[in-house]
Amino acid sequence: xxxxxxxxxxxxxxxxxxxxxxxSLLREVxxxxxxxxxxxxTQPWEVSIVSGKTRDAxxxxxxxxxxxxxxxxxxFPAPESWPAAMDFRSKxxxxxxxxxxxxxxxxxxxxxxxxxxxxxxxxxxxAAFFFMDESLEHWSTLDMGLFxxxxxxxxxxxxLGTCMQASVSGYPEAIRESLGLxxxxxxxVAMSLGYPDMEAPINSYQSTRMEVDAFTTWHR
Ligand SMILES: Cc1cc2nc3c(=O)[nH]c(=O)nc-3n(C[C@H](O)[C@H](O)[C@H](O)COP(=O)(O)O)c2cc1C
Numbered sequence: 001x002x003x004x005x006x007x008x009x010x011x012x013x014x015x016x017x018x019x020x021x022x023x024s025l026l027r028e029v030x031x032x033x034x035x036x037x038x039x040x041x042t043q044p045w046e047v048s049i050v051s052g053k054t055r056d057a058x059x060x061x062x063x064x065x066x067x068x069x070x071x072x073x074x075x076f077p078a079p080e081s082w083p084a085a086m087d088f089r090s091k092x093x094x095x096x097x098x099x100x101x102x103x104x105x106x107x108x109x110x111x112x113x114x115x116x117x118x119x120x121x122x123x124x125x126x127a128a129f130f131f132m133d134e135s136l137e138h139w140s141t142l143d144m145g146l147f148x149x150x151x152x153x154x155x156x157x158x159x160l161g162t163c164m165q166a167s168v169s170g171y172p173e174a175i176r177e178s179l180g181l182x183x184x185x186x187x188x189v190a191m192s193l194g195y196p197d198m199e200a201p202i203n204s205y206q207s208t209r210m211e212v213d214a215f216t217t218w219h220r
Contacts, residue, residue, distance in 0.1 A: 006157050011207065013161025014117065015200025016124040016192065020051070025158055026126070026193075032154035038143035045147045046131040048179050049193075055127055058178045062119040065171050072170025075186040076141075093207060100205040114202075118167040122202075124194035127168075129175055131185040144188045151191075161196030161203075164189050 001009075026049060038044065050058055072078070082090060095105075103110045121127045130148060132140050152162045168175075168190035175187060196203060 001157055003153075006153050010152060010156045011203075012163040013192070013194075013196040014122045014163055014202045015197040016122055016161060016194035017197045018123070018125060019195045020125050021160065021194055025160070029151060029154040029158055029160065032157075033147050033151035036143070036146040036150040038146065039139040042140065042143065044132045044136050044140040044143050046133070046185060048129045048131070048181070049126060050129070050179070051126045054178070055121070055125065058127070058175065059120050061174055061178065062168060062171055063116065065174060066116055066119040066167075070171070072167075073173070074166075074170055075172045076188070078166065078170070089210075096208070097205050101201060115167065118165050118192075121168075121192040122163060123197075124161075124163075124192040126193040128162075128191040128193050129179065130188045130191070131181070132188060134184045134186050141188070148189065148191075155193065159195065160193060163192045165191060 030047065030049075034043070034045075036045075081087070098105070098107075098111065098114075101114070103114065117123075128151075130144060130151075132144055148164065152164070155162050166189065169187050172187040173183070175181075175190070176183065176185065
């Protein structure tokens, strides 16, 4: 798969096969992601990959927290509001995703069940957690974003699916506790990871994008 094809065909995956992912393949993906650029080559990324019993125990713990409606406490506060255009895109995305699954606007029960799937990692056999040290600032967050995109693309190229999850990232203390990490390691984002199940109806949803001229100004 060439680079442009990879970028254009990646999508968030929310339904996975049970097939375990070989550690050697994950190492290849991590090695490629580690080639990401970073400010002064500081490479601030720290990654935890969970599978097997650790994954199952963590999923149970997160699912309970979310089912009990435990208030999330993000390491990096989630936005409380968006500028109008972004607010529109966010709501439009939600509507389209529910429509694709035939879930009605007022079906709060099904909508909540779908939300809770996040905390079971959508059935993925692996989950990844991306941390950076609390001493770091804005530029390192940018580096983390670059690493994350490289990771998702390398995973896609390797036949794996990913879904970044702000939802899961709302319980960083519980995650750190399970992974034996100190509170100085700040959780940027969680991710479900595994072989995509393209038969799963949820994966038929294709997100939309702005046209190039909607976000570009040409100064000729
Ligand atoms: C930082 C970040 C957090 C996200 N959190 C969630 C999440 O909690 N649950 C989810 O289903 N998708 C989540 N997504 C996936 C986005 O909804 C998705 O990237 C976007 O709608 C575009 O769709 P695509 O990835 O299929 O192109 C997240 C994506 C990013 C980059």
